Amino acid sequence: MAKLKFGEVEENVVTREEFPLAKAQEVLKGETVAVIGYGVQGPGQSLNLRDNGINVIIGQRKDSPTWEKAIADGWVPGETLFEIEEAAEKATIIQYLLSDAAQIKVWPTIQKHLTPGKALYFSHGFGITYKEQTGIIPPADVDVILVAPKGSGTSLRRMFVQGRGLNSSYAIFQDATGKAKDRVIALGIAVGSGYLFETDFNREVSSDLTGERGSLMGAIQGLFAAQYDVLRAHGHTPSEAFNETVEELTQSLMPLVAENGMDWMYANCSTTAQRGALDWWKPFRDAIKPVVEKLYDSVVTGKEAARSIDLNSQADYRPKLEKELEELRNSEMWQAGKTVRTLRPENN
Ligand SMILES: NC(=O)C1=CN([C@@H]2O[C@H](COP(=O)(O)OP(=O)(O)OC[C@H]3O[C@@H](n4cnc5c(N)ncnc54)[C@H](O)[C@@H]3O)[C@@H](O)[C@H]2O)C=CC1
Ligand SMILES: CC(=O)[C@](C)(O)C(=O)O
Ligand SMILES: [Mg+2]
Ligand SMILES: [Mg+2]
Numbered sequence: 001m002a003k004l005k006f007g008e009v010e011e012n013v014v015t016r017e018e019f020p021l022a023k024a025q026e027v028l029k030g031e032t033v034a035v036i037g038y039g040v041q042g043p044g045q046s047l048n049l050r051d052n053g054i055n056v057i058i059g060q061r062k063d064s065p066t067w068e069k070a071i072a073d074g075w076v077p078g079e080t081l082f083e084i085e086e087a088a089e090k091a092t093i094i095q096y097l098l099s100d101a102a103q104i105k106v107w108p109t110i111q112k113h114l115t116p117g118k119a120l121y122f123s124h125g126f127g128i129t130y131k132e133q134t135g136i137i138p139p140a141d142v143d144v145i146l147v148a149p150k151g152s153g154t155s156l157r158r159m160f161v162q163g164r165g166l167n168s169s170y171a172i173f174q175d176a177t178g179k180a181k182d183r184v185i186a187l188g189i190a191v192g193s194g195y196l197f198e199t200d201f202n203r204e205v206s207s208d209l210t211g212e213r214g215s216l217m218g219a220i221q222g223l224f225a226a227q228y229d230v231l232r233a234h235g236h237t238p239s240e241a242f243n244e245t246v247e248e249l250t251q252s253l254m255p256l257v258a259e260n261g262m263d264w265m266y267a268n269c270s271t272t273a274q275r276g277a278l279d280w281w282k283p284f285r286d287a288i289k290p291v292v293e294k295l296y297d298s299v300v301t302g303k304e305a306a307r308s309i310d311l312n313s314q315a316d317y318r319p320k321l322e323k324e325l326e327e328l329r330n331s332e333m334w335q336a337g338k339t340v341r342t343l344r345p346e347n348n
Contacts, residue, residue, distance in 0.1 A: 001013070001014055001018070002014070002015055002018060011197060011198065012197070012198045013195050013196065013197050013198070014170070014185055014188070014189075014195060014196040014197075015195045016165070016189060016194070016195065019185055019186070019189055020189075021052055021189060021190065023186070023189075024052070024054075024185075024186035024187075024189040024190045025052070025053055025054065025186075025190070027179075027182045027183065027185075027186035028054050028055070028093075028183075028186050028187070028190060030092075031054075031055065031092045031093050031183075032055050032056075032057065032090055032091050032092050032093070033049060033054055033055065033056045033057070033091065033092075033093045033095060033187070034056075034057050034058070034059050034082075034087040034088060034090060034091030034093070034094050034095065035049070035056060035057070035058050035059070035087075035095045035097055036058075036059040036060075036084055036087060036088065036094060036095060036096050036097055036098060036106075036110070037059075037060065037066075037096070037097040037098040037099070037102070038058055038060045038066040038067070038069060038070045039066060039097070039098075039099060039153075040152060040153040040154060041097045041123050041149070041153035041156070042058070042060075042066075042097045042153070043069070043070075043073060043153060043157065044149070044152075044153030044154065044155075044156035044157040044160075044191075044192070045095065045097065045123070045149075045153065045156065045191040045192070046058055046075075046095075047073060047157055047160075048156065048157060048160045048190070048191050048192035049190050049191055051160070052190045052192075054190050056080070057075075057080045057081070057082060057087050057090060057091070058070050058075050058080060058081045058082070058087065059082055059083065059084040059085075059086065059087025059088060059091075060081065060082075060083075060084065060087075061083070061084065062083055067081070084106060084109060084110075085109050085112075085113070088109065088110050088112075088113040089113045091113070091118065092117075092118055092119070093118065093119040093121055093183065093187070094110060094113070094114070094118065094119070094120050094121065095121045095123075095187075096110065096120060096121065096122055096127070097123060099312060100124060100126045100127065100134075100308060100309070100312070101308060101309050101312035101313040101317075102313075103126075103127050103134065103136065104127070104134045104135060104136065104309065104313065105313065107127075107134070107135060107136050111138075111139075114138060114139055114142045115142075116139075116141040116142065116176070117141070117142070117176070117177055118142045118143070119142060119143035119144075119145055119177075119180070119183050120138050120142055120143070120144050120145070121145050121146065121147065121184075121187060122144075122145075122146045122148075122201075123146065123147060123148050123149065124146070124148055124204065124205060124208065125146060125148070125171070125200070125201035125202060125203070125204035125205030125206075125208070126205050126305065128144065128173055128201045129201050129202050129205045129206075129305075130205075130302055130305040130309075132302075133302060133305055133306060133309055134309070138174065140174070140176065141176045142174070142176055143172075143174060143175060143176050143177050143179065143180040143183060143184075144172070144173040144174035144180075145170070145171070145172055145173070145180055145183060145184035145187070146169075146170060146171040146172075146173070146184070146199075146201060146204060147168050147169075147170050147184060147187055147188040147191060147193065147196070148168055148169045148170075148171075148199075148204050148208065149166050149167075149168045149191070149192075149193065150166060150167050150168060150169065151166045156191070156192055157192070159192070159194075160192035164194065165192055165193055165194025165195070166192065166193060166194055167193060167194050167195050167196070167197065168188055168191070168193040168195075168196055168197075169196065169197050169198070169199040169204055170184050170185065170188050170196045170197070170198065170199070171184075171198070171199050171200045171201050171204060172184055173200070173201050205299075205305075206296070206299050206300055209299045209304050209305075210292070210295055210296050210299050213295055213299075213304070214292055214295060219288065219291075219292075221328075224245050224246055224333065225331075225333065227241075227244075227245045228241045228242065228245045228246075228332075228333045231244065231245065232332070238332055238333075238335075238336035239336060239339070239340065241333070241336070242333060242336040242337055242340055243340065245333070246333070246337060247337070247340050251344075253265050253269075256268055266278070
C-alpha cells in the first residue's frame with residue numbers, strides 16, 4: 001500500500017504497480033464472480049472482469065431489455081448468463097449491481113444464497129449505511145466489501161478499452177474469512193480501476209450522494225441554467241449564450257483543468273479573464289456554500305436516501321425519469337447545444 005500526500009494529508013492508495021493484474025488473477029483463481037444487474041455498472045465491470053481473465057457470470061431478469069443487451073455483449077444463457085437467483089447460487093462472490101432501490105426488493109433472494117465464506121460486493125455504500133431504510137443486513141459469516149468506481153460504468157469500460165483506468169474507492173465492512181482485503185483489492189484492479197483509495201461505506205455514500213447532487217451533476221446544471229438565462233434575458237442569442245456557458249467549458253477549458261489544474265487553465269486564458277475569474281470565484285463559493293451545507297445535511301440525515309428509495313421503487317419510475325430527462329433535453333439551452341454539437345468538425 002503506497003502512502004501518498006494529498007496536500008498535507010497522507011492517505012493509503014493501491015496502484016496497479018504494487019497490485020498487478022497477475023496478482024488479482026491469482027487471488028480470484030478459485031472464485032466465481034456473479035455480477036447481478038446489467039444496467040450501467042454491470043456491463044462495465046463484468047466486461048472488464050471477463051477481459052481480465054476472471055471467472056464471471058451475469059445474473060439478470062430474463063424479461064428485461066438488458067437481458068438482450070447481455071446476450072449482444074457475448075454472455076451465453078445457461079453458461080454465463082442466468083436468472084438472478086441461479087447466478088447468486090453459483091457465485092462465491094456476489095457483485096450486487098442492481099439499482100439501489102431494486103437491491104431492497106431483491107434482497108431476500110440474495111440473502112438466501114449468502115452461505116458462509118462467500119463475499120457480498122457493492123459499488124455504493126447505500127444499502128449497508130441506510131440499513132434501517134433498506135433492510136440490507138448481511139449475515140456475519142460472509143465478507144462485505146465495496147469497490148466504487150468514481151464515474152459512470154460507461155466511462156469505466158471506455159477507459160479500460162483505451163488502456164486507461166478510472167479511479168475507485170474501496171472499503172471493507174465485514175471481514176469474515178480473513179481474505180476480504182485481498183478479495184476487494186483484487187476485484188478493484190480486475191474491474192478496471194486505475195488506482196484505489198481507501199474509504200468506509202458511510203463516507204463513500206455521503207460523499208457520493210453529495211458529489212452527484214452537487215458539482216458533478218446537480219449544481220453544474222443549475223449554474224449553467226442560471227447563466228444561460230441571464231445572457232438570454234439580456235438579448236444574447238442562443239448560440240452565443242450556449243457557447244459562453246457550456247461549449248467552451250467542455251471543449252476547451254475543462255480539458256486544461258483535467259490536465260494540470262485550475263491555475264493552469266487560468267494561465268492559458270487572457271489576463272483580463274484571469275483578473276475576472278480570480279475576483280469572482282469567491283463570491284460564487286460564498287453564495288453556493290450554504291446550499292452545499294443544506295445538501296450534505298439532507299444526505300447524512302437519510303432524507304436523500306428516503307427520496308431515492310420512495311421514487312425509484314415505484315413501478316413507473318423509469319418513464320417518469322425519462323419525462324424529466326426529456327424536459328431537460330427540450331429546454332432551449334440543450335436544444336442549442338444539440339445544434340452546436342452538429343457543428344463540431346469531428347461530427348461532420
Ligand atoms: N451508474 C453508474 O455508473 C454508477 C453506479 N453506482 C452504483 O452501482 C450500483 C448499480 O447502479 P447502476 O448500474 O446505475 O444500476 P441501474 O439503475 O442501471 O440498474 C441495474 C439493473 O437493475 C435491474 N433492476 C431494476 N429493478 C429491478 C428489480 N425490481 N428486480 C430485478 N432487477 C432490477 C435492471 O434491469 C438493471 O439491469 C448502484 O449501487 C449504484 O449506486 C456507482 C457508481 C456509478
Ligand atoms: C457515476 C457516479 O459515480 C455517480 C454519479 O455517483 C452515480 O452514477 O451514482
Ligand atoms: Mg459516484
Ligand atoms: Mg452515485
